[in-house]
Amino acid sequence: MSQTRVEGTIRKALSGFYYVQTEQTLVTCRARGKFRYQKVTPLVGDRVAIALQPDGSGSLVEILPRRNAFQRPAVANLDQLVIIASGAVPVSDPFLLDRIISLAERKGCEPILCINKWDLVPAQQLLETYRAAGIPALPVSAVTGLGIDQLRGLLAGKISAFTGNSGVGKSSLLNALDPAFGLATGEISEKLGRGRHTTRHVELFPLAGGLIADTPGFSAFDQEKGEDPVEQEALARSFREFRPYLGQCRFVGCAHVKEQGCAVLAARDAGKIVPSRHESYVRLYELARENKPWGKN
Ligand SMILES: Nc1nc2c(ncn2[C@@H]2O[C@H](COP(=O)(O)OP(=O)(O)OP(=O)(O)O)[C@@H](O)[C@H]2O)c(=O)[nH]1
Numbered sequence: 001m002s003q004t005r006v007e008g009t010i011r012k013a014l015s016g017f018y019y020v021q022t023e024q025t026l027v028t029c030r031a032r033g034k035f036r037y038q039k040v041t042p043l044v045g046d047r048v049a050i051a052l053q054p055d056g057s058g059s060l061v062e063i064l065p066r067r068n069a070f071q072r073p074a075v076a077n078l079d080q081l082v083i084i085a086s087g088a089v090p091v092s093d094p095f096l097l098d099r100i101i102s103l104a105e106r107k108g109c110e111p112i113l114c115i116n117k118w119d120l121v122p123a124q125q126l127l128e129t130y131r132a133a134g135i136p137a138l139p140v141s142a143v144t145g146l147g148i149d150q151l152r153g154l155l156a157g158k159i160s161a162f163t164g165n166s167g168v169g170k171s172s173l174l175n176a177l178d179p180a181f182g183l184a185t186g187e188i189s190e191k192l193g194r195g196r197h198t199t200r201h202v203e204l205f206p207l208a209g210g211l212i213a214d215t216p217g218f219s220a221f222d223q224e225k226g227e228d229p230v231e232q233e234a235l236a237r238s239f240r241e242f243r244p245y246l247g248q249c250r251f252v253g254c255a256h257v258k259e260q261g262c263a264v265l266a267a268r269d270a271g272k273i274v275p276s277r278h279e280s281y282v283r284l285y286e287l288a289r290e291n292k293p294w295g296k297n
């Protein structure tokens with residue numbers, strides 16, 4: 001046999017080719033025909049097995065089990081989602097933060113909240129809300145360098161993607177973490193014009209000892225297409241500070257919205273759950289119910 005099976009991670013997908021990083025080298029691969037008949041599309045971030053040819057090229061033969069998969073950007077096996085927020089313009093809406101955090105949690109992806117532009121507005125209350133919820137949250141500033149070393153430490157050894165509203169400072173933070181990253185900040189991309197970025201593809205770049213998806217995505221973070229409707233229980237569990245109280249309510253199937261004997265509501269009233277977090281949960285609960293009824297009310 002002249003073929004050798006090796007494993008690696010897809011770093012980039014472009015025009016039918018997959019670039020797979022193995023322990024030794026970066027191998028250019030084509031997917032074997034059978035992938036087209038299966039419902040699975042190889043994604044950047046996938047751990048794969050490839051058949052290495054004598055000429056140094058390869059072909060994908062197997063996609064190893066995934067931890068998770070996202071559509072925007074199309075990437076698999078995200079360990080963590082770095083959510084950038086700001087107390088300065090554009091001021092982050094806590095509901096949108098909670099919505100993204102909930103999605104990350106439901107995908108088994110660790111949310112990390114960075115409150116940027118701390119030099120302009122130290123959004124202490126926002127920080128405390130998320131720390132109280134048990135979500136890793138740190139004040140950062142791409143301008144002064146506050147929190148950058150700490151963030152770098154969190155990225156090491158992980159596959160991460162950055163997300164957050166336009167103008168919140170994603171590119172600036174990536175550049176502060178590693179100037180070699182070379183993402184244009186707002187001013188620069190305005191000068192160059194957006195057209196330059198029309199042929200976007202996802203790529204995982206080594207940064208701070210980890211891998212970062214170069215396409216900050218997830219901006220319009222709706223329910224992803226073709227996905228199962230959110231289940232009530234999964235939604236409640238995606239608010240991690242609710243977990244100690246789940247199963248403690250008086251009624252089985254409690255929605256934790258306004259029910260008698262609800263342990264989550266009691267925890268909120270006792271100051272153990274921040275009210276804004278519970279409000280976000282209720283809004284997501286209503287949204288999910290509109291999408292598809294959960295039956296009994
Ligand atoms: N004062 C201050 N300004 C910042 C900070 N981070 C970013 N900015 C500024 O905020 C603006 C937007 O920053 P970007 O890095 O382009 O934001 P982005 O999130 O990448 O924006 P999009 O590319 O539109 O998604 C720029 O003018 C930055 O210089 C910060 O920590 N402090």
Ligand SMILES: [Zn+2]
Nearest residue numbers: 249254256262
């Ligand atoms: Zn309840």
